[in-house]
Amino acid sequence: MLESIRERSQGGLAAGILGVVILSFVFAGVGSYFNSEVDQTAAKVNGEEINLSTVEQAYQSERARMEAQFGQAFAELASSDEYIAQMRQGVLDRLVGEILLNQKVDNLGLRASDEQVRNTIREMQEFQIGGQFNNDRYIAIIRQAGFQPNSFRDYLRKEITRQQLTNALLASAFSLDDETKDILALQQQTRNARYLTVDAKPFSNDVNIQEDELRAFYEENLSNYDTQEQIDVAYVELKSSDLIDGIEVSEEQIEEYYQNNINNYQTNEERRASHILFEFGDDEDASAEKAEEVLAKVVAGEDFAELAKQYSEDTVSAELGGDLDWFGRDVMDPAFEEAVFALENVGDTTEVVSSEFGLHIIKLTDLKAKEVVPLADVREEITNNLKQDGASEEFYNLQEQMANIAFEQPDELIDVAATANTEVKNTGLFMRGNGPQPFDSVIVLNQVFNDTLIEDAVNSEAIEVSDEHIIFARVKQHEPERTKSFDEVKDEITASLSEKKAQELAKSWTNELRNSVAQGDSIDALLEEKAITWENKEAVGRFAYDMPAEVRTELFKLSTKDDDKLSVIELSDGNVALVELLGVNEAESFEDAQLTSTGQSLASQQAQTLVLGIVDALKDNSEVVTY
Incomplete structure (x- = not known):
């Protein structure tokens, strides 16, 4: 067992x-x-x-x-x-x-x-x-x-x-050999290609946008111009960790702390033991009888290690003569541990002890008694503890003083900051979901996005950020959520529509290039006129980094059919690209290690999908309430 x-x-x-x-x-x-x-x-x-x-x-x-x-x-x-x-x-x-x-x-x-x-x-x-x-x-x-x-x-x-x-x-997840080979073939396939990029900016000269277009776009996309509630907060911060350097510790304090906490500077007692295990099996009485028989041999002086090798059903430790190595308290089964730590001398053995795992005969083979660590070895630790204790005491004293001043002078924080010899900080405007530290905690945000603080512009009570870390805050400015007016976003809409229309014109022109290439016509003169050149790439991998990701993604969608080896795509930077597939290079063979790794990866993906599916099924049949 x-x-x-x-x-x-x-x-x-x-x-x-x-x-x-x-x-x-x-x-x-x-x-x-x-x-x-x-x-x-x-x-x-x-x-x-x-x-x-x-x-x-x-x-x-x-x-x-x-x-x-x-x-x-x-x-x-x-x-x-x-x-x-x-x-x-x-x-x-x-x-x-x-x-x-x-x-x-x-x-x-x-x-x-x-x-x-x-x-x-x-x-x-x-x-x-x-x-x-x-x-x-x-x-x-x-x-x-x-x-x-x-x-x-x-x-x-x-x-x-x-x-x-x-x-x-x-x-339960696995992958088939053919499936693995197909996936690996796709992963290792490379492609030869060429592509060109058409800058859309020159086409903006041909763009003309009317006022009614701008207003129509604004009305159709009103939600894009919604602003979230924002606040600007003045605050004073107090952390016990900032007070530590100012705490002085005397030699007398160190000595007193050491003596008062001497138990903390003793090594824990450890014991080494060997055991002979008899599992309960189907007949506990028979196991108990057998254990008593072997115990009699132990008491008679027979070699414990040899008896463990012969009788113990813990076959791993049996090979070591029953040895379980060193251990301290709170590691072993409680009944087992109690019996071991009750033995007084090395070489002592227990009676038959019952635990969760069966019946044991235990022998104490070695022990390490508690030892007191010299003060010199723990002086730095004690000093740090005393500094921390002093900083904590100072923290709570200052917190109480600051809280009183924040209440008595609710419309400013200068004297609150002066009490702790610190400064008033300002956050600038921020939204609920994107506050700077220490306003990136939901608990703190709920305290400052508070109607009373916002409407009355008064100081908050002490807000706990974490243990021995607090702030006192006052909302200086509040911007409620609203929808920006047309005039506020007119220039933004104009720029956006201009870029979009310029890209559309560039795409239309590039499609003409595509048609010419598909028909076998030369486009060199057109490219030279706009200072555009082809970029030629050989053996491009599916995860290559030497071409734009959007171009590479489109390249691996194309096929070698005449009607499907050219494509025009819009790029995220507002420009346009023409991509041409020139050839496909299939992987000829795979190493065993590659097949194994890919198979394991497929199985892992399937397993993750399975676990997520089971969690979803459990959700469907459970009562899950969020607040």
């Missing part, structure tokens, strides 16, 4: 869970999922709530990932309120899908055993030092993420069971 569990935990399951857990750690303080205070509800899935703070944490994590991966390209996308709204909805949809899968797991009765959870924890590199699990590191990391050992195990158990369901679905 333990052998099969270990095999599973050492395979794809543990790797998959690792990704899930580490991703979740990025959700600053994911442990708060288990013990959060009263929070606004963003959605309910069959009665199970998703808090707004959970959605916000997930959104901020996704945004940080996108910024790191795509840089300026993401910044341009994020300037669109519509894109940000879609991104937030996508995050919420993912959280809803996870809950639906968790609920399905519960309905199916799937469960991860304690041993699976423990093995997954022990195999996570994040919890290892020198390739070995380190309990101190484990405890430190999960606490930093907001967990206690029990809550982390519960969280991980849920992730493992959900992964079991998705892994079962993924295992």
Whole structure:
């Protein structure tokens, strides 16, 4: 039993869970999922709530990932309120899908055993030092993420069971050999081509736009000229992290802190043990009888390691004489752990111990007692702790003073800022979906897009951005949503229609070129007149970067038939292109590695589609309410 569990935990399951857990750690303080205070509800899935703070944490994590991966390209996308709204909805949809899968797991009765959870924890590199699990590191990391050992195990158990369901679905996906070869052939096909680009700007001289055209376009596209509500906010920011450098710590404080918290500077006790396992099987009485017989041999002084090799049903540890390596508390089965840590001396053995996995005879083979870490080794850590404590105390003192002044002087923030020796900052106008930091949080936005603050132009109460990070805000300017007038956008419409009509004229002229080329007529004189030249390309791949993406996409839509090897397309920059397919180069053969990789990719795509389809089906049969 333990052998099969270990095999599973050492395979794809543990790797998959690792990704899930580490991703979740990025959700600053994911442990708060288990013990959060009263929070606004963003959605309910069959009665199970998703808090707004959970959605916000997930959104901020996704945004940080996108910024790191795509840089300026993401910044341009994020300037669109519509894109940000879609991104937030996508995050919420993912959280809803996870809950639906968790609920399905519960309905199916799937469960991860304690041993699976423990093995997954022990195999996570994040919890290892020198390739070995380190309990101190484990405890430190999960606490930093907001967990206690029990809550982390519960969280991980849920992730493992959900992964079991998705892994079962993924295992059902496959690709046929012919399908793989066809896809690979298309991917590796190259094409010979030539194309030319026609600048549309010269054609704008022939464009004439009437006033009634402009007004008609305005009326037909009124929604394009709607503006969203905007505010300009003055604010004062206070963070405990900004106060740390001003906190002085004495040697006496360091010594006192060390003595008062000496338990925190002791290494955790670790033990090494060996065991002999007897699985319950179909006849628990027989297993118990056998365990007692072997225990008698142990008591009689027979070699424990040899007995483990002969009798233990945990075949992995049996080969090692029953050795389970080093472990601390909160790792093993509770009954097993209690028995091991009750042994006083190396070489002592237990009576028969019953656990979730069967019956054990356990021998203590080594131990590492608690050791006190010298003050010199933790002086810097203690200093930082004291500075942080001092900064926190100063933070709350200043917060109270600033709140009083903000209330007593509701129409200005200068004295509020002076209290904290800081300055009043201004955001400039921004919309609800695209606020600058720290106004990029839904929770903060809901506080400042507030009728009272907007209508009365008074100071807000302290708005909590995060732990020990607050702002006091006052709305300086408010622009309600409205539709811009025709006069405001007349020049914009004129420019847009002029570009569009110029492109249409350029496209019409380019179509004449296409017809001439199709008929075999020379167009050299026409091209020379406009200083246009053909760009010739050989063996262009489907993902090549040496030609415009729009041209490359169109090239791979063409065929070698006479009527379908020329195409005129509009380019996103307002110009026009003529594309001609000159030849198709088919891939002659494929390496085995390519076939394998492509087959796996196809299967993965099918599996992802399957999982998404199942989530959609679960949604259709569930009560999902968003707020």
